[in-house]
Amino acid sequence: MLKRRGFKTLSFNPAEYLIFPSDMDRAFEESIYELLKKYSFRIFIRDVIKNRKSFSIENLLKYSTREWVERYLDFLLKRGVVEDIGDEKYRLKSTTVFSFGDTLEWFIAKVFEREFSSPALWGVRLRGAKAGGDYDVITSVEGRIVYVEVKSSPPKNVEEYEVASFLKRVEELKPDVAIFLEDTKLRMKDKIVPFFEGFLKGKRFRVKRLRDEIFGIKDKVFISNSKPDIVNNLSFCIQRNLTRKGFWQ
CATH class of the missing domain: 3.40.1350.10 (Trna Endonuclease; Chain: A, domain 1)
Known part of the structure; x- marks a missing residue:
């Protein structure tokens, strides 16, 4: 349909800028998709990216309760999206993500x-x-x-x-x-x-x-x-x- 309009697709689906691995398994994709339906999770992800080099749970409490932040953080930790760097601090594993x-x-x-x-x-x-x-x-x-x-x-x-x-x-x-x-x-x-x-x-x-x-x-x-x-x-x-x-x- 794009070609019939005179356009050629140069690139699409730039997976290197996603917060999660592009080679995620089906179960992970299903889980992250359902979570992204929640506005609170999307706000949480924005804050993770904003503080991607080093953040604590306290850095993520502006728009969410501690209970939900801990749940969301546990999900990302188990899936290897973020990592524990000690002293109750965490960071985003990907170094190519700067925006949600x-x-x-x-x-x-x-x-x-x-x-x-x-x-x-x-x-x-x-x-x-x-x-x-x-x-x-x-x-x-x-x-x-x-x-x-x-x-x-x-x-x-x-x-x-x-x-x-x-x-x-x-x-x-x-x-x-x-x-x-x-x-x-x-x-x-x-x-x-x-x-x-x-x-x-x-x-x-x-x-x-x-x-x-x-x-x-x-x-x-x-x-x-x-x-x-x-x-x-x-x-x-x-x-x-x-x-x-x-x-x-």
């Missing part, structure tokens, strides 16, 4: 594969793409190309140019569905939605609130946070696009 972004993209791609039976690629770089940057997740749902821009940082850290770049990639790729997904429980209306409204001003497109903090533009472009959960919100966006017209239209 790639791991989150991997997870979103797996959501499409597992929940929607749709093949997906993440961290996609395309020859012929002039908009710059990579496409975080590209998947095919019922023959429709879906592009998801994945943000692992809170709205305060997302800048206007990032929304502009997303819209440029959308206009270039021309997917059937495009989703700007931010992994946060915070409001999208305060900062992110105004960015979109500013860029679309004069184009006669209106950003419409569809449900809670999910917004849509002509049921083709969606803006969403991860509340109540990522799978639920992605499902809503896809369903909205698939059913936006009546049977006879």
